[in-house]
Amino acid sequence: MSLDTAIEAKNVVKKYSDFVALDGVSLDIKKGECFGLLGPNGAGKSTLMKLMYCQSLLTEGELYILGLNVKTNFREIKSKIGVVPQDNMLDEDFTLLENLKLFARYQQMEPSTVNEKIFHLLRLFKLEEFANHQIGQLSGGTQRRLCIARALIHSPDLLFLDEPTTGLDPQSRLWLWNFVKQMKDMAGTIIMTTHYIEEAEELCDRVAVIDHGKILAIDYPATLIKNHIGEEVVEFHSNSVDLNYYINRLKENKFEYQVYHNMVLVFIKPEQNSRILLEIIKSEKVTLRKPTLNDVFLKLAGYNLRDV
Amino acid sequence: MFDLTYLKLPKIREGYKNIWLRNFLHFKKTFMVSFFWVILEPLMYLGAIGYGLGSYIQTINGQSYVDFFFPGLLASTSMMVPFFESTYNNYTKLTFQKIYNHMMLTRLDSHEIVTGELLWSTFKGLFGIVGLVIIGSFFGLVSEWQILLVVVILTLNSWIFAGIAMTITSIAKNYDSFIYATSGFLIPLTLISGIYFPISQMPLILQITTYIFPLAHTIELCRMLLTDSWHWWGYLHIAYLLILAYAFFLIALHRISKKLIN
Ligand SMILES: Nc1ncnc2c1ncn2[C@@H]1O[C@H](COP(=O)(O)OP(=O)(O)O)[C@@H](O)[C@H]1O
Numbered sequence: 363m364s365l366d367t368a369i370e371a372k373n374v375v376k377k378y379s380d381f382v383a384l385d386g387v388s389l390d391i392k393k394g395e396c397f398g399l400l401g402p403n404g405a406g407k408s409t410l411m412k413l414m415y416c417q418s419l420l421t422e423g424e425l426y427i428l429g430l431n432v433k434t435n436f437r438e439i440k441s442k443i444g445v446v447p448q449d450n451m452l453d454e455d456f457t458l459l460e461n462l463k464l465f466a467r468y469q470q471m472e473p474s475t476v477n478e479k480i481f482h483l484l485r486l487f488k489l490e491e492f493a494n495h496q497i498g499q500l501s502g503g504t505q506r507r508l509c510i511a512r513a514l515i516h517s518p519d520l521l522f523l524d525e526p527t528t529g530l531d532p533q534s535r536l537w538l539w540n541f542v543k544q545m546k547d548m549a550g551t552i553i554m555t556t557h558y559i560e561e562a563e564e565l566c567d568r569v570a571v572i573d574h575g576k577i578l579a580i581d582y583p584a585t586l587i588k589n590h591i592g593e594e595v596v597e598f599h600s601n602s603v604d605l606n607y608y609i610n611r612l613k614e615n616k617f618e619y620q621v622y623h624n625m626v627l628v629f630i631k632p633e634q635n636s637r638i639l640l641e642i643i644k645s646e647k648v649t650l651r652k653p654t655l656n657d658v659f660l661k662l663a664g665y666n667l668r669d670v
Numbered sequence: 671m672f673d674l675t676y677l678k679l680p681k682i683r684e685g686y687k688n689i690w691l692r693n694f695l696h697f698k699k700t701f702m703v704s705f706f707w708v709i710l711e712p713l714m715y716l717g718a719i720g721y722g723l724g725s726y727i728q729t730i731n732g733q734s735y736v737d738f739f740f741p742g743l744l745a746s747t748s749m750m751v752p753f754f755e756s757t758y759n760n761y762t763k764l765t766f767q768k769i770y771n772h773m774m775l776t777r778l779d780s781h782e783i784v785t786g787e788l789l790w791s792t793f794k795g796l797f798g799i800v801g802l803v804i805i806g807s808f809f810g811l812v813s814e815w816q817i818l819l820v821v822v823i824l825t826l827n828s829w830i831f832a833g834i835a836m837t838i839t840s841i842a843k844n845y846d847s848f849i850y851a852t853s854g855f856l857i858p859l860t861l862i863s864g865i866y867f868p869i870s871q872m873p874l875i876l877q878i879t880t881y882i883f884p885l886a887h888t889i890e891l892c893r894m895l896l897t898d899s900w901h902w903w904g905y906l907h908i909a910y911l912l913i914l915a916y917a918f919f920l921i922a923l924h925r926i927s928k929k930l931i932n
């Protein structure tokens with residue numbers, strides 16, 4: 363394992379009694395990378411992340427975080443990582459400020475450094491005005507910001523964000539995207555899960571597409587799109603009578619395609635010409651567009667990520 | 671083969687102090703509520719049973735009834751307070767509030783969390799004990815220096831019942847489990863442990879049964895100390911309490927850990 367490896371997973375299996383939540387996951391995440399785990403609800407994203415942040419025990423396989431084995435060095439790992447779990451897990455018996463102070467204590471930080479650090483985080487995350495509010499009085503977006511501030515309190519080497527923007531209003535989402543980009547600029551290592559395509563495309567250097575506990579593909583979003591889809595996508599709707607006719611024509615012309623309900627997606631490879639296609643299809647609802655990660659997902663998993 | 675490593679206490683790191691501290695800070699906020707709950711209830715029992723009912727009883731084992739009853743009430747308080755803390759409260763923290771999971775996001779491990787919680791419950795028991803001792807002294811029920819030893823025994827009892835309660839919490843499916851535990855175990859236990867009348871009054875089978883549980887041992891020790899009638903078998907009571915203290919600590923550690931990291 364090289365020095366710039368942040369996470370190394372080899373054949374990771376996680377079973378909940380008989381249920382296999384992760385089925386042989388292997389991946390390498392480099393330091394300074396923003397790595398995305400992309401998949402629908404129930405894919406196993408949080409399960410994989412929990413194994414990484416040591417709140418769950420490996421059933422089989424090997425998992426190293428910052429060169430440390432999760433089986434034996436979980437305490438040291440936990441002192442070096444920051445975690446924003448899917449459900450915020452704030453201590454509702456205390457105020458925002460008290461939550462940060464308690465967390466600093468749990469992390470056994472040097473008392474002399476704590477106040478300054480907290481002051482800095484409050485300002486950075488625009489939390490000053492809420493410092494003495496009870497957790498229950500805070501909006502979802504503010505709670506999320508607090509969770510991130512909390513995760514950064516001990517200056518971790520690695521940040522885990524589990525569905526950081528799910529349920530957030532558009533403003534908070536934009537703020538969060540901005541924050542992640544800033545972290546990336548400062549060469550911070552981030553591992554995040556999401557089921558939003560745009561989010562993964564916007565933020566992640568590399569993504570792993572995951573479903574049913576298996577990794578379907580890992581690469582740069584652009585590379586995934588190029589390899590699995592191509593240059594362009596032609597999307598059209600057809601009634602079931604004409605569908606067969608169109609499909610046969612697509613086959614004749616060696617187009618790669620995917621049928622989804624009464625929608626057909628045709629993947630145009632660099633050497634192919636979308637013009638021919640537009641002549642074949644007489645449907646009114648034809649669109650020519652750039653491919654997205656969702657097309658990759660649809661092709662690999664067989665269904666639309668937007669549906670889940 | 672029976673695995674003996676299971677009987678060995680795992681290393682408990684110092685982070686448990688911060689768990690205790692968290693609870694103390696919360697306690698400070700809700701001090702008055704706790705105070706009423708912890709002190710007022712035993713005080714009502716003291717009035718109703720000790721003085722009210724007790725006034726119809728001439729003497730019991732050569733003592734006035736209230737003198738007989740008071741150590742029993744102390745022991746019962748030292749049991750109830752940590753029991754409710756580590757059932758209802760700790761179950762809420764474990765499940766709905768997810769406070770333990772939240773602590774697990776830091777470098778704290780599950781053993782520190784369980785230890786800190788049990789120590790907190792024990793402390794709350796001690797809070798009730800001391801409060802009741804102070805109140806008892808106003809009524810002239812406490813005059814011997816041995817009360818200090820009694821407080822130590824009662825604290826041990828609190829620790830044991832915190833461990834028992836935490837074990838029940840690890841088994842509980844919902845809050846109903848605690849209703850069963852309270853009416854099916856805790857309340858009957860107070861009736862057969864010699865709080866209200868001497869154990870020797872009961873049928874033999876109940877006398878044997880009651881000594882399985884810690885409460886009767888605690889009460890017996892307290893009475894021995896407060897009436898200057900120490901016997902060597904007091905050490906057996908202590909030894910048995912220490913074994914229970916260790917056993918339920920271990921069980922609670924292992925069972926709650928499994929819940930926190932699975
Ligand atoms: N503690 C658990 N016990 C049993 N099954 C679980 C547990 N946690 C998750 N699962 C199951 O494992 C699968 C993956 O869950 P999860 O990792 O949370 O998915 P995701 O985060 O991708 O939405 C789901 O089918 C879920 O029901």
Ligand SMILES: [Mg+2]
Nearest residue numbers: 407408448525
């Ligand atoms: Mg999840």
